Amino acid sequence: MLILTPCMQSIRNIPFALFLVLLGLQYSGPIKSQSPGLQGQLFSNTSGLSQSAVTSIMQDSLGFLWIGTREGLNKYDGYSFEQFRYHPDTVSLSSNAIRCIAEGRDGVVWVGTDYGLNKLDRLRGHLWTQYLTDQADSSYGRVINSIRIDKEGSVWLRTENNLVRLNPETEEFTSYKLYQDDSNLPEKDKSFSIVIDPVGLIWMGTKDGLQVLDPETGDIQIYSGMSGKGLKSNKIPMIFQDKDERIWCGTADGLYLFFRKTGSFLNAKEIMPELGSLNVISIGQTRKGELLIGTNQSLIKVLPDLKTTTKLSGFNRPDVYTRFTAISAIYEDRSEILWLGTNSGLVKIDQKDKKFGLIRNEMVSSIFLDMNGDLWIGTDGMGLNLLRDGSGPAVKYNTHARVMSKRLTDDIIHSIHRDRKGNLWIGTGNGVSVMQTGTNRFRSFCSGEAKVLCSLFDRQHIYDIFEDSKGFIWFAASNGIHRFDPEDRSILSIRRIHYGSEVLEVKDVYCVIEDPEGRIWIGSSVGLIRHDPATDKYDVYQAGILTSSSSINSNTVFSLHVNNDGELWIGTASGLNKYKYESGSFEFFNDPVELSEMRIYGIQEDSEGNLWLSSERGLATYHPELETFIQFGPVDGLQNNEFIQGSSYKHTDGRMFFGGVDGLNIFHPDSIPYNQYMPQLAFTQFVRFREQGGMSKPIALDRVSTVIVPRGVEIVTLRFAALEFTAPEKNRFMYKMVRKGQDGLWIHNGEQNYVTFYRLSPGKYTLSVRGSNNDLLYSAEETQLEIIIPFAFWNKTIILLIYIVITGLVLIAIIQLRTRSLRKSNRILRKKEISAMEIERQRHDLARKNKNITDSINYAQRIQHALLPTNESFSNLLPESFVLFKPKDIVSGDFYWINQHGNKVYVAAVDCTGHGVPGAFVSIIGFELFRKITTSEQGSNPAMILDTLNENFTDIFSDGEQVYLNDGMDLSLCIIDRKERSLDYSGAFSPLYLVRNETIIEVKADRFSVGADVHFSAERKLFKSHKIFLQKNDIIYLFSDGYADQFGGPEGKKFKYRRFRHLLLTIHKLPMKKQQSILDASIEEWMGETEQVDDILVIGIRP
Known part of the structure; x- marks a missing residue:
């Protein structure tokens, strides 16, 4: 299936109709809009979750994500899951069956389970407190279905039969008995939710209808189907209040909207018939106002107009489509990431616009956009496609076309070029074809040229076609470089180059370019070649001694680019090089390391001087002066990590095109929607290593401001996280570690989310950390942690004074002993002077003998060389x-x-x-x-x-x-x-x-x-x-x-x-x-x- 991503609608100056045309590349029927589907990521027990059946999701005020399952609680920092489980004690969870999670004042985490309420107070240690687990509290109910925190900080709990309020300060419980219809038996393991509206009323879904409590009076009002108000079933397990303060009720037979003024219910399928009958399990809403409904097998999206709905049965992961199982929880975090709790695991869906427009297609090996808007796309094995601006399906040219005017000599299209006379040239896997101005068909280049032998291009790959300032057409071929003169219709083939006393056989030429001085640069598999037409001289640059400035870093040159300042950039199999005209030397770029490990297939430059580099590792942008390097991958909307050599193009209006194994990316560098969400920073773990060996158990650091390092600890490792989950593996960090009251320099830590310190001297330190999101947008404020290394008892003031006195006495004794020693040394010195004279005499004897031996060895050298x-x-x-x-x-x-x-x-x-x-x-x-x-x-x-x-x-x-x-x-x-x-x-x-x-x-x-x-x-x-x-x-x-x-x-x-x-x-x-x-x-x-x-x-x- 060919997929057109939504963000392509925002690319500059590209009519959306054109992209509908692109569907014709792989879709033979009538053109119609297609949904690209959800792109997601799945976390299960194999990813570190305590269990795959997710029941609840919550992001706390620090930015951590809390996930409840049927077998434990999990805290996620973007790198790993920290698990909390039941243990037979009073300082752990009371049950592994988690039903609900909420955060109260001061960052207190409240967790409802099948066996009581649990509280994690991170300001007073990371121990759990259990409530409603004793027999004396059984009247309140031990199964906690839902938790909500009101404006005063009170904790409201929905148990089996009651609504309970907990005062966190006094730890007093107040219970409100709900209406119960004894003839309506409760369902086993059925949870019922609550919401608190803006005026403080508590709304509850029950097995006997919708009930609302006024906390001030204690009165409970009931709305049920028995009153004839439109509710088909009284069992309302799920209720949700949207941004417009509307109450939605989810039941086993559909979704209902509740009207407060009339007390009536409206089945949503009456205004949205396509919904049909739903078994609603969960309800959520995005910041854009879209209502999300979770069912047993799908996710339904309802736009704010309450007219347009979309049913999604699953989501796409790399190389696999995954169907939804029952969706029990829906949560959107602070950076527009949608988290779904399903029976198969935790699903992550990034709702932000992708950075790059994407056309899914066969392997795109070459691109050219005509001034009239016609887009030519060459593929590796599927021929050439022409997309006329808004005029219908793609026109296809290939070897098996039924119409002769659409037939090509080969289906591998390496290069496309239109010359100044309007002729369209294509380089294929079997020579060159040309469409002359005024015709609509390609012919083999050699077939119409008397001076061009067909054997020259027969079965040869033409990787690049270039027209120089004099109008010559250059063909970069697998058997050398060829120059065509359009005036006298002659061709010059260069297969061997004589430079100095050397002869180089030219083969596998990938690219050709002309510099501002009119010199032709040629990239091949045997090095970089420079040709000066004025002198007909060739210079060859090859890989040699890697530290030599006269060598490139690889003999395989895939791409060449002359930037706006006239500088020559060379993309090789080992990274990026720049040629310096003044000194005739090369500069390698290996900072960051990723830049030297890329096979650079294409180079384009934007208006800001950034170089856009395509490779087998994705797409990257590099600014040489600022030394900024950003690498992009499929999570950013790329067709794949692997691009194809030579498949890059920049249009005159600044749009860029890069082709790869799974399609074509189109974008304008000025219109890329970068991630604007700043991450929250938090310290996560503190690990100690003692001098006797052995690592301590990691200590959680969220909401901890000071760490005291015990004596005997030699190594301290502190972990931290930038809690922005778009692509956590690309988040970056910087830190500085200074003594208290001092200033320091920021140290870039790259993508490493921890620092380690060895043998810190006693004192008070402040560790400051800043972090970025995946697009290098750093947090506005730094997060700090105070680290105290206690002084040893012998470093205290009184002990130091004692040390000073003792040291003074020792110095006096040393001076006395030194005086005696000097007198003795003077006597010994005279004896040594006499001995030195004897040694000098012996040295002269040894020098004479050594000369004789050396002369003998030198003569032996002559004998050996003669042999x-x-x-x-x-x-x-x-x-x-x-x-x-x-x-x-x-x-x-x-x-x-x-x-x-x-x-x-x-x-x-x-x-x-x-x-x-x-x-x-x-x-x-x-x-x-x-x-x-x-x-x-x-x-x-x-x-x-x-x-x-x-x-x-x-x-x-x-x-x-x-x-x-x-x-x-x-x-x-x-x-x-x-x-x-x-x-x-x-x-x-x-x-x-x-x-x-x-x-x-x-x-x-x-x-x-x-x-x-x-x-x-x-x-x-x-x-x-x-x-x-x-x-x-x-x-x-x-x-x-x-x-x-x-x-x-x-x-x-x-x-x-x-x-x-x-x-x-x-x-x-x-x-x-x-x-x-x-x-x-x-x-x-x-x-x-x-x-x-x-x-x-x-x-x-x-x-």
Whole structure:
């Protein structure tokens, strides 16, 4: 079903007739108004309610919502339900069966149950007081059906047979006996309500008609059906007084209006025949004057004119329609939220206008509004729809249209554009179609152009169409970017870009835009591209080192926007970027965090400079200068959280259009009906954590102004709530904590509704909190809580004076001892001077010896470098490769090795035990063993090479049974067979990474080293070999553990393999030398001032 939301009637300059036309998108019959139905939320026992059968609802003066059920009482703060239940004591509820709730003076909560009356006095502790539960009080009746509070604060109770008044000050009860017809037997579990009118009369529904008490005289008057006044049945369980002071009576056979002057009743179906016979269970009224009637299966809404009624059988939840069960309670809170108590749970319905107009439709992938009011809507798979302004149903264009003039080449519509000559262009999933001026049919673009090859667009997605200032038409396609010249009818295709010494293959181009300088910016899956038509030069910006100002934060660019100030904004798969023309650098926006986690599919700007961003997480508005960020979701009227790339449009009059998977949102930013209800703030809980461990039971804080923290408490957590229930999860908070009498700064706490303090010093503090609703409208006044941390007894004045005297005596003693110590120190100092001279002589000897050792190590470095393969030899054997080699010390324990025999190339990355001199010695032995083994018959298989290497190490590092050296090598060895296009790999602890189809495949190594544990294992371990058949564009990486184990970064942590793999996956398409430089720069920036902890070796090969 296509749904048109009511708030669309208020959108600027859009005739309502147009939106009735929109119904034709999914409705093939005649156009007629449809009700969008109620959008609601259901709370049940699985949501935290004590039970799903709700009997009563009340919002107290603080803003908390109280919900009575057949199995307990609940208090709701927007985040959770606090339950109150019966316990066998005198300080809890007397019964779990709750019938009614009311609030008296000073915030006292009165609760009527099946077994007496209960009072919660929050000013004097959170304990319950029970009334009418003793046998002596049984004459009043123990079942409390209804509670009302009059102007003097007296509590009026409706029991089974009586009306009872309670004086809260004296706790005295006065009972009024009601008229009883003994022949009319009462029904079991039937509740009867009361109301108090403006003059103080008490009106009661009874089994014997409507009765009214005058409290001043004690007289009771009866109005019943027996008097022939229009009442069909005397049983009136429900009465309600509306805003016009009319008395409504709900019975099992209908709704009646009572006329006081005549004492007669009028059945409502006589003025509203569509009501029929109703079993009225509950009655309520909205602030707009709408009368609400709850029945066994529906909610009936009666407009104030008492002529128009609407019957609602259920409400919509996300992905499910829920039917009403018996509605026992109806309540509208202070922010126009309607709460319904049903047998299935508590239903929440927000009656405020939604912020965004909504058209329910297929997946809307592109939008364009003509100047004449025609709206073109492209879908992802259902073709193109044209809605002519007020002229009838939608005109549909698709691949299977019966009329040839309505037929398209593809049903996926990515983009719509009308050029300056009036031609309408559409980009589809199978090329470009165009409707030329003066025609009413689309044709394939290439079919009418002699200079345009159809193969250029065949089966290609056209994501964007853009016309630049010179009249060129740009097509952003899956196979590159194409520019069409309407004058000479020629087309220029750009599929590869040469920039510097690099070549970039352009693919999956999503968007094109022109900046004020006439430069063309192109967003694609391989980065951001800038083209200067004046010089025909291209610049490419890609993701690299994330802290570099010359890089964007993702290579996938979905959207581009030039704002009113000429600034370029870039929406990527990792959030929002801005290009700074002056410095040629980029700025990332990651505050708030949500901004950096969005895939930004569309960017539009309103007249105030706010950026409207569509993503897979809903719609958001961001003002860069004010740094205000507001995110919207389905609760605000959005079609869904998920929007579609490129499906956004802004009309010249300021209206905005955003399309997504479930329809189209239309709005004007200046006409959004933001929530104007300020929340009430309240502290809810106080939780303590003692130094010995353990959390105390949470203490309720509503109506508490001061908290004293006992000794031994180290951690204090205080919870609070903004009691505006439109979208509590979006309410935000700020707080300040100061010592009494001081001022402080407000700290924004985001959506977190609690603060925690650690080891507060003794004193008096004031915690002030302000909260907002879901639209960031903050409460006008702050809510305060005084927190007292008592001083310990030793901090008192007398104890402090004693401390001062003792401290003075101790200081005198210390001075005396210090004088003696100085004399002794002078004698010792002379001896130390003599010792220092001897130490200086020894230092010179050590420096000379150290120089000799260093010279030897430097010479060893030259020997080791001579053994390593040269860059030239490595490049000759593997042209598409790089080696990043960064020793920790002068000589290295890591080395790499390459050799060729016939069609096979041997490559190894080796990490010897340790680094520096010990590692270098082991590496020299490894060089010789590799040379020896690979020239033998055992050199055809990498596993056999490692097994032989293992045996040779055993022989070298063994001295009979006397000496065992725990030395060895972790390594990756692969043999590349060029003829067979295969790779054989074997490894000792060092895996091999294969990048294929944008995915890293890790080839596991054996979990033991070469030669390291041959003396500690009775069983000889053999290495395994892995064979991989290579594919085009495969890249392999060999490496030691030095890169991933390097410490650094903002928190001084390891780089780790997860970050290493992500970096490789980001750069693997780049040229090999470019990869080497990025890897080198990334680890250098990561290290910063941190010392290198190990040798680093990374080898990349594109076989």
